[in-house]
Amino acid sequence: MTKAPQSRDAFEARLRQIGAERYHDLHPFHDRLHGGQCTMEEVQAWVINRYYYQHSIPMKDAAFMSRVEDPDLRRAWRSRMEDHDGTADNEGGIRRWLRLAEAVGLDPDYVSTTEGVLPATKFAVDAYVRFVREKTLLEAVAASLTELFAPKIHANRIEGLLKNYAFADDSSLSYFRNRLKEAPKDVAFGLAWVLDHADTAEKQDVAARALIFKTDVLWSQLDALWGAYVEPRRIPPGAWQPGTGQLLRQAS
Amino acid sequence: MTKAPQSRDAFEARLRQIGAERYHDLHPFHDRLHGGQCTMEEVQAWVINRYYYQHSIPMKDAAFMSRVEDPDLRRAWRSRMEDHDGTADNEGGIRRWLRLAEAVGLDPDYVSTTEGVLPATKFAVDAYVRFVREKTLLEAVAASLTELFAPKIHANRIEGLLKNYAFADDSSLSYFRNRLKEAPKDVAFGLAWVLDHADTAEKQDVAARALIFKTDVLWSQLDALWGAYVEPRRIPPGAWQPGTGQLLRQAS
Secondary structure, three states: OOOOOOOHHHHHHHHHHHHHHHOHHHOHHHHHHHOOOOOHHHHHHHHHHHHHHHHHHHHHHHHHHOOOOOHHHHHHHHHHHHHHHOOOOOOOHHHHHHHHHHHOOEOHHHHHHOOOOOHHHHHHHHHHHHHHHHOOHHHHHHHHHHHHHHHHHHHHHHHHHHHHOOOOOOOOOHHHHHHHHHHHHHHHHHHHHHHHHOOOHHHHHHHHHHHHHHHHHHHHHHHHHHHHHOOOOOOOOOOOOOOOOEOOOOOO | OOOOOOOHHHHHHHHHHHHHHHOHHHOHHHHHHHOOOOOHHHHHHHHHHHHHHHHHHHHHHHHHHOOOOOHHHHHHHHHHHHHHHOOOOOOOHHHHHHHHHHHOOEOHHHHHHOOOOOHHHHHHHHHHHHHHHHOOHHHHHHHHHHHHHHHHHHHHHHHHHHHHOOOOOOOOOHHHHHHHHHHHHHHHHHHHHHHHHOOOHHHHHHHHHHHHHHHHHHHHHHHHHHHHHOOOOOOOOOOOOOOOOEOOOOOO
């Protein structure tokens, strides 16, 4: 006997519940960061490692569009690449992240090499890019729905960083302010698409699993960061060593 | 100007040096395990997570053979699948690992579902399978050369487990004893193949990076295990919870 699909509202509530239980705003690294308990080395490690995620997202979106036959869907999706890679009028999220890197004392040229990124960060983020390359379009869009839960964490982050760290100002935090504008339009589109296309119980289960997968991708990055740079602070072979990759501040 | 390749001996020494600096025998989890400081829960977590690696290795080897046009090379490689998946006369490494799982009090049917495996373990191991699927044959064979460094750790493990844990006996440790016989023939073949085929400086660099990648795959599994089950003992959402997945011991 075929299981009946959940109603649209019930299925949306199920997706939101996944965020309530598994989104990385629940990870203690974020309390530490936003509460001002992070050392500058920990902030730098976060910026270096999170850059790898930023740098991979447009590749993920390109992988998605490479598999979409519908021009309307590709057109709707393309703004995500513009948001990250930039346009004539918009520097884009990747450059904004490198501005944050510079503000925390790192050489943006070093950060953009992605050298020193934790292997565990690369494995997790690469798993996401490959997931989008290999799985169904429904799973790819469902995985992007962690953006549903992002505005709250970005607002908390802006407030917490501004309050607690000297490097924080409008310029260095512009990445997060822009995401507050960009994410809601993306996720409204993505959520409607998933609710429209997950029209059987089986597809709903598959979409929910895809969203869980994505929460794992985000969570495991913070676990790796914590283990390497907070506790037990065991930096794996080849990963960034505090004190390196920094801007040379010239005597003036 | 083209860089001259290293001599065969110098290149082999370079590969061995990678192991001396980055192989996971240097990770403190192994000291803890072999020295008898692990709790049974930690041993169980290790068995559950390491099973994901065991279960993926024959898929990795099949991915490799799927890209090999030379029947001789496929024939030489095929014994790896036999070693893991078994033959009429040999139960194979995967069943031996499940015997270990049973000896440490886990339900082998639970372990073989790979439910509860840490997402970070899956990301790392899946990265290895995909690496072998996507990269050159030279890189795939070079990545397998961590087996060069395995006999020492297996010998230490057998000795340490027998000395320190009641579950350890010839049956439960048969996986490791068999690997002591199997790994040297595999790695002698793989090493000779890499030394033969890495005949330019560029190929030598690529092969060395592949071996480094593989050491990262192994190391990051132990970092994830440590963070989840040793210190700070933060188990990620959805991962195995101690006290579950165990054999039901019936009152008799």
